Amino acid sequence: MPVPRIEPCVPDEACEQLRLEVREFLAEALAGHPAVARAHHWSVADPEFSRRLGERGWIGMTWPARYGGHERSQLERYVVIEELLAAGAPVAAHWTADRQSGPLLIRFAPETLAPKIVPGIVRGETWFCIGLSESDTGSDLASVRTRATRSGDGWVLDGTKTWISNAGLADRYVIFARSGEAPGAKGISAFLVDAGTPGLDASERIPVIAPHPLGTLRLNGCRVGADRLIGAPGQGFAIAMGTLDLFRTTVGAAGLGFARRALDEATQRAIGRRMFGQTLADFQLTQVQVGDMATQIDAAALMVYRSAWTRDVMGRRVTREASMAKLYATEVAQKVIDGAVQLHGGLGVVTGSTVERLYREIRALRIYEGATEVLQLIVGARHLDAARKAAS
Ligand SMILES: Cc1cc2nc3c(=O)[nH]c(=O)nc-3n(C[C@H](O)[C@H](O)[C@H](O)COP(=O)(O)OP(=O)(O)OC[C@H]3O[C@@H](n4cnc5c(N)ncnc54)[C@H](O)[C@@H]3O)c2cc1C
Missing domain, CATH: 2.40.110.10 (Butyryl-CoA Dehydrogenase, subunit A, domain 2)
Structure with missing residues (x-):
């Protein structure tokens, strides 16, 4: 009997190797940026950091080589973003250029313009x-x-x-x-x-x-x-909408990075905090909460990776997948971060603590590049259109 095949949308070994490389790089690059000093600047603009990221080939990752890009997959790109945001790397300088302007220029700018500008973005030098x-x-x-x-x-x-x-x-x-x-x-x-x-x-x-x-x-x-x-x-509206498809998933990947970091922080706290003669992690209530966080993070990861897979493997437009990935991953991140703050008790709201910074940082992601409700409308309207067509 033929076995039905399902693409699991799980990063392969090469992607996981890339993840480790990014972590190693970040451990070294962020060593001089103590967390408290960065308390108010999770996503600060740091020209030197962006330039170094460019040198590593982690800006313009999916773009054609003739623009200086690295022709890698969307999946690899999302894994890199996830790791950067989980670590609180100072991505602001290149964040807009890498996710939005570069793809927009490559697709729509005159041939006389894009090749002059895009390579500077790839190097992390043009903001x-x-x-x-x-x-x-x-x-x-x-x-x-x-x-x-x-x-x-x-x-x-x-x-x-x-x-x-x-x-x-x-x-x-x-x-x-x-x-x-x-x-x-x-x-x-x-x-x-x-x-x-x-x-x-x-x-x-x-x-x-x-x-x-x-x-x-x-x-x-x-x-x-x-x-x-x-x-x-x-053509401006069509340009904006066409490229939003591409960069919405990057916000989902960012939310995923925040959520993973919050779960790590919550886990360490639960294991280390003693109360009532045991650790916080020993309470079943904590286990349920952590189980719920981990499950939602995995579901969000699958949505982000599915969006990558739909583009990388199927070569299809990802309006629906990107909308779902962005709305789900950012909503999950908000819930997970809130749970992590709760598990930290008073420490969770002390200015400069990691979960406190994450709590402030995640909020805007549910609003920009399509508020959650706008994305729900996109997904819902497409679903209903398809159902109407099928019925007619
Ligand atoms: C940190 C940050 C960075 C940003 N960067 C940029 C940038 O670089 N460039 C840029 O152009 N813009 C940027 N924005 C703007 C961002 O894209 C808008 O804030 C976003 O599109 C929402 O628009 P608005 O603020 O006018 O809210 P409104 O349009 O007033 O929406 C308010 C709320 O109404 C609800 N809503 C909206 N539409 C519907 C609907 N159809 N049905 C039901 N409910 C709905 C949603 O809950 C939404 O959050 C940024 C915003 C933030 C917070």
Whole structure:
């Protein structure tokens, strides 16, 4: 009888070897960054760290060699992200460029532009911002108000973007603006703007729960050449949505890294903490809680790895898989981290303790690049569409 085959979506030996290499590298690279000193900066921007990561080949991992990329699998990439975030590595400098801007430029930027810029991202030297969000348009990108007006042989950008990671630190900005080819989603275009371009002000910072280089971008008569249009006029929304598929899973991998770290911390605490004549780990209630955390983490890992597998092996678009992986892994991470804080008791809320930092750090991941509810809608709507088609 033929045995049905199921792809297990479990990293193979080579991937696990890569995981160990990353851990070894991080143990050495982060040795000079004591945890307490990094208490407020889990994801701080550290140019030297990003450059070293680039040297190791862990930025632009899946990109074509002609852009300096390393042509590795999505799975390997997610394993690296998982390890970086579990260790609290300072990834902010290259975080946007590696996950968002690089893939976007490779797919959509003019051939004259991408090969000049992308290799700098791979080396960890070129930092990027993506300017999608505006006040009241975060989840609803189709309603962006920033305007792009044709002028001479280029464009003039006017408007305000908010919640922009790396604002003021980045070398280059990808700005989504209403260019007016059609109402709504079909009238938005994407533009590349260099830091220092007259009319671009990135000086305003936004302090957040877990310090993160976040700011506001003001575009006031900001002029860019025609060669700075990414994709075709009116294609901006499709560009943003097409690339979101690719980078959403990376947020799932980040959540997975946070969750694994929280479980490690909780486990060590439960084993070491003595109370009522035994250890915290000896209580069945603790065992149930830890069992639940471990189970949910495994389920989240399988979702992240399935998204990688769907892309790497099946070569398919991953809108559904990436949405599920991001929403599930970040929600699980929040629950696991909360459980880890609880198991630490008072120590869990002391500023600078690892679980306290994780508790603050995870929160934004459930909001950016598609809030959980938005992703549930994507998954639910696709499921119902398929059911309707099947019924008709
Ligand atoms: C740390 C951080 C970094 C960020 N970096 C960037 C960046 O680099 N570039 C960029 O452009 N943006 C960035 N953002 C913005 C981010 O993408 C938005 O915050 C996000 O899209 C949500 O938009 P909003 O804040 O306007 O919330 P809103 O759109 O007002 O949504 C609020 C809440 O409403 C709910 N909701 C939304 N839509 C629906 C729906 N259809 N049905 C039911 N409920 C719904 C969700 O719970 C959501 O959290 C960042 C945000 C944070 C917090």
